[in-house]
Amino acid sequence: MCMGQINQFQSLGAVDGPGLRYVVFMQGCPLRCIYCHNPETWSRDGGESYTVDEVLEKILRCRAYLSGGVTVSGGEPLLQSPFVIELFSRLKQEGLHTALDTSGIGDTTCAEALLSVTDLVLCDLKFATAADYLKYTGGCLDQVLAFLSLTEKKRIPLWIRHVVVPGLTADPAYIGAIRRLAGRYSNLQKIELLPFRKFCAAKYEALGIPFPLAGTPECSRELLDPLLVL
Ligand code: SF4
Numbered sequence: 681m682c683m684g685q686i687n688q689f690q691s692l693g694a695v696d697g698p699g700l701r702y703v704v705f706m707q708g709c710p711l712r713c714i715y716c717h718n719p720e721t722w723s724r725d726g727g728e729s730y731t732v733d734e735v736l737e738k739i740l741r742c743r744a745y746l747s748g749g750v751t752v753s754g755g756e757p758l759l760q761s762p763f764v765i766e767l768f769s770r771l772k773q774e775g776l777h778t779a780l781d782t783s784g785i786g787d788t789t790c791a792e793a794l795l796s797v798t799d800l801v802l803c804d805l806k807f808a809t810a811a812d813y814l815k816y817t818g819g820c821l822d823q824v825l826a827f828l829s830l831t832e833k834k835r836i837p838l839w840i841r842h843v844v845v846p847g848l849t850a851d852p853a854y855i856g857a858i859r860r861l862a863g864r865y866s867n868l869q870k871i872e873l874l875p876f877r878k879f880c881a882a883k884y885e886a887l888g889i890p891f892p893l894a895g896t897p898e899c900s901r902e903l904l905d906p907l908l909v910l
Contacts, residue, residue: 703753
């Protein structure tokens with residue numbers, strides 16, 4: 681049986697897809713985003729191992745409250761596609777809606793099979809150019825765009841999310857570029873702009889890792905609001 685390395689569970693999440701959702705945070709991420717809120721998920725060795733049966737049992741205990749369904753997030757779920765495929769297949773048998781919260785980077789060899797059991801993709805489009813993507817995440821924008829094309833080919837509803845970071849992406853021209861990139865995909869349903877926050881600073885301190893944006897201000901309402909209506 682397939683085992684999953686999981687960082688944590690959230691039994692009632694309201695921000696990772698529609699409705700109230702059970703959220704499973706997978707362990708391990710190939711990126712190192714400059715604003716990452718979950719550095720504790722980076723290492724592939726951390727977290728705890730669970731079988732699909734064990735995770736399913738936890739989810740089904742909360743079923744009565746799950747008006748939305750289940751989201752698998754991370755870390756990066758594409759690093760553990762076989763586990764997520766098995767979990768999503770079982771959830772669909774139970775009639776539960778499945779959402780994949782991903783950067784679009786990871787092991788994409790199984791991505792097509794994974795998308796076959798995914799009802800909604802939430803994809804973070806972190807930066808609008810290949811140079812920025814590489815500089816601020818360590819990853820390759822082309823891989824993300826290839827993944828997004830696959831979601832379009834499979835006709836999976838797509839929500840694009842973007843963290844608005846003062847000094848990096850918080851201006852109308854940059855957000856316009858993000859919107860244009862996202863708008864290429866006919867399966868796009870929604871773009872969510874999320875303000876950069878620094879609640880994660882304590883996590884970096886506890887892990888002994890410097891937080892690269894320690895000196896960057898949080899994204900205020902005044903900065904965010906005009907970008908929402910572009
Ligand atoms: S993809 Fe997510 S978990 Fe990975 S480094 Fe970026 S923000 Fe952090």
